[in-house]
Amino acid sequence: MSDTELSDTRRRILDAAETLFTEHGFEATTLRQITGRAQVNLAAVNYHFGSKEALIQELFRRRLTWLNERRLEALDRLETEAHGAPLKPSKIVDAFFGVAVNMAADREGGGRTFMRLLGRTYTEPSEFVRGFLASEYSEAVGRFKAALFKALPDVPQEEILWRFHFMIGAMAYAISGADALSIVGETPVDDSAIDALYPRLMSFLLGGLRAPLPALAAAPKPGRKPRTRRAA
Amino acid sequence: MSDTELSDTRRRILDAAETLFTEHGFEATTLRQITGRAQVNLAAVNYHFGSKEALIQELFRRRLTWLNERRLEALDRLETEAHGAPLKPSKIVDAFFGVAVNMAADREGGGRTFMRLLGRTYTEPSEFVRGFLASEYSEAVGRFKAALFKALPDVPQEEILWRFHFMIGAMAYAISGADALSIVGETPVDDSAIDALYPRLMSFLLGGLRAPLPALAAAPKPGRKPRTRRAA
DNA sequence: CTAGAATTCAAACAATCGTTTGAAACGGAC
DNA sequence: GTCCGTTTCAAACGATTGTTTGAATTCTAG
Structure with a gap:
């Protein structure tokens, strides 16, 4: 059997697992639930994937590979257009997060389900x-880090990494908790709001990325208040 | 027994559970691990708390009540000082997130462990x-929402809620993944970086909150590009 | 000191987990 | 049709889960 071509059983298991993992988490989802929803025999998971852990890995592999390839394509396009010049930070952010949010907006292909799962998995403590x-x-992260460093030569690289970190968190939480009952809003977020997520999130991320640099209190000389500088 | 005064056994169980839940998650942590670490009998959990779920609830209750009381105290202080005038958005954000990050910096009292757990729990799918x-x-959220609405009368309330949402996500991810192996950085974040988290996160959050409003493409008239406005 | 309540303890409970097994059913090649 | 590798199936496996039990122990008044 080819590596990319999936049998019916394999694909049905993967789709069912994606949905159930998203709804209940990895540990709380049993193989009997998965095989029940997929309408296949219980032993099919171990036959086709080897174990529950291997199933989870395969599930992420088929989606993440595609996602990061699209990200790198977008970055490649920007860089060839720029002919070696530094890119605009907003373009870089858009290439990285825009692809993800786009995938999250895809309801039919299961992209939405997967991105909610992925958003939660960022904080998953499980080792493997x-x-x-x-x-x-x-x-992908390495390439985008390099692009950001080049685009923002005056900003300390450590600072850029932290803000990259913050941006991933904002996106992950926005996607994973968007249609669940969120903490801030009592009204459930409907579908049109999901479509409007992209511009909202993007302007928030860019605002954070370009915020004035923090005045780090690293042994400041008394009386000399460090000035805040603009990041971009 | 008083409600706030804890027996030795109760407190030992809560502390052990906090650590183990943080490291391995709710489902993956067994009562035998908890009672083993706490050096109490296995049956003690069900005797003192009733069930594993009730233990989790009690664990969050003792910390969250304290956390949100501190937040409301800080907001009260700001509002009495302002004598009814709108507050500065940065002060509001500082009252809400500053208290949390401060608690996350507390290593001895277990606040750090709890905040990492809390950050992960925001995306927890479990119903209860x-x-x-x-x-x-x-x-607490209701009070802070009202304060933000008042402080930013020109910004659509829906937009404020979204940005509040994004801010919570950035904070949750920053705290929960700070000393785990993060995606963006290959080097583990050491303790001094944790202490510097506060000013970094705060300027990122404020930058996002005050970012130009997104040009929402809600049925735009052809040829008329909506202008971006400044949020604050 | 003693009676009674509160707590601890070792042991067992039923239920459910991921995984394995060996036979049955299926599929195309000859 | 016959063969053989692949896939499906019902059933069972040992291990581990949260919870319960009833006796032992500790604590607290009177």
């Missing part, structure tokens, strides 16, 4: 999940 | 967890 998540991300 | 989390937050 964090492991391959980091490896799947390493190339 | 989300339920009492929302109820514990409702009062």
